[in-house]
Amino acid sequence: MKRLKILTVCGFGVGSSLVLKMKLDELLKEEGIDAHVETADVGSASSTPCDIIFTSKELSEKLISSVQVPVIRVSNFIDKNEIKEAGLEKLHELIKE
Amino acid sequence: MAQFIEKSNIMLQQTVDNWEDAIRQSGLLLLQNHSIDFAYINEMVKAVKTLGPYMVIIPHVALGHARPGKHVKKNDISLLTLKKPINFGSEHNDPVNVIFAFCAEGSEGHLQLLKKLGLLLDDPHIMQTIQESSDLNQIDRLINEEMDK
Numbered sequence: 001m002k003r004l005k006i007l008t009v010c011g012f013g014v015g016s017s018l019v020l021k022m023k024l025d026e027l028l029k030e031e032g033i034d035a036h037v038e039t040a041d042v043g044s045a046s047s048t049p050c051d052i053i054f055t056s057k058e059l060s061e062k063l064i065s066s067v068q069v070p071v072i073r074v075s076n077f078i079d080k081n082e083i084k085e086a087g088l089e090k091l092h093e094l095i096k097e
Numbered sequence: 098m099a100q101f102i103e104k105s106n107i108m109l110q111q112t113v114d115n116w117e118d119a120i121r122q123s124g125l126l127l128l129q130n131h132s133i134d135f136a137y138i139n140e141m142v143k144a145v146k147t148l149g150p151y152m153v154i155i156p157h158v159a160l161g162h163a164r165p166g167k168h169v170k171k172n173d174i175s176l177l178t179l180k181k182p183i184n185f186g187s188e189h190n191d192p193v194n195v196i197f198a199f200c201a202e203g204s205e206g207h208l209q210l211l212k213k214l215g216l217l218l219d220d221p222h223i224m225q226t227i228q229e230s231s232d233l234n235q236i237d238r239l240i241n242e243e244m245d246k
Contacts, residue, residue: 011148014201015162018208019154022215042148057188058149075189077154078218 004035004094007048009055009063013041020054020077027080033091051094054087070094100241101213106130106175107240110231116150116185116193117142120161123177123198132173133200137163141198150185155218157228158195159185165201172207174199174214176240178227194228217244 008024010017017039028035040048042059046066053071055063060073072087106126113119124138140163145152153159175198182192197214201207217223223239230236 010151011144012162012164014165014204014207015160015199015211016152016154018211019160019215019218022212056151056154058151062148076156078215079155 002095002097004033004052004091005050006035006037006091007040007045007050007053008037009040009042009045009053009059011042011059013039013044016056016077017041020074020083023078023080023083024054027083027088028091031088031091033095035091052087052090054083101210101244102174102176102240103130104233104237104241106173107233107236108176109178109233109236110180111177112180113183116145116159116183119159119177119179119183119193119196120145120198123161123175123196126175126177127173127198127200130173130175132169132171134168134170137168137200140164140168145185150187150191153185153187153190153193156190157182157193158190158197158218158224159193160214161196161198162200165203165207169200169202172199172201172210174210176227176236178230195224213244 008017008020021037024037052069057073060071064071070090074083076082120141124141127133141161144163177196179194182194184191
């Protein structure tokens with residue numbers, strides 16, 4: 001199994017993306033997925049190597065054209081169920097690669 | 098443990114004209130606490146204008162902030178609640194009646210603040226009380242004392 005590198009992205013990489021990282025870390029632990037989660041701002045996200053990106057709907061539209069990796073959209077940053085439904089399947093796929 | 102959100106940084110059941118007014122009022126609390134320069138408030142407004150309403154991170158709650166460093170004197174956080182909710186233009190999370198504004202000196206020093214904020218946002222009982230209460234003492238106790246238990 002490979003160790004995933006996940007990026008959570010917000011406008012400046014210091015606020016919402018951190019809140020999202022906290023929830024994502026919880027989810028990964030529960031699911032037993034080995035991954036490292038980093039935060040980034042929307043400007044530097046496309047030049048930061050990673051396997052998958054989690055961000056808001058608004059910011060995903062800005063990112064989607066400039067990155068090669070899957071972009072998962074989340075509208076409620078502390079709703080673990082939403083994060084799970086939006087991204088878990090993709091995470092499992094990536095681990096297997 | 099130091100106060101999470103200083104009592105003087107909390108204003109409840111205020112009236113605002115629109116989202117920009119709400120962001121400015123929440124920023125003024127940080128300014129008043131000598132945590133930012135005035136320019137930071139303009140940056141917070143600009144961030145919503147250029148990046149969209151992504152700062153409305155959960156239903157009814159916005160997290161206003163700008164880039165760390167420039168214009169920031171110390172890590173700080175404020176809380177503004179609104180009598181009448183306003184729209185930011187967020188597809189899933191409008192209307193908003195709770196605004197947290199924060200400022201960070203660097204990219205890491207405010208992690209503790211945001212961790213606490215994460216716990217608070219995740220507690221439906223606390224969030225409901227914050228949305229409904231006009232009692233500053235009650236909210237101060239709830240956030241700064243009871244949450245630590």
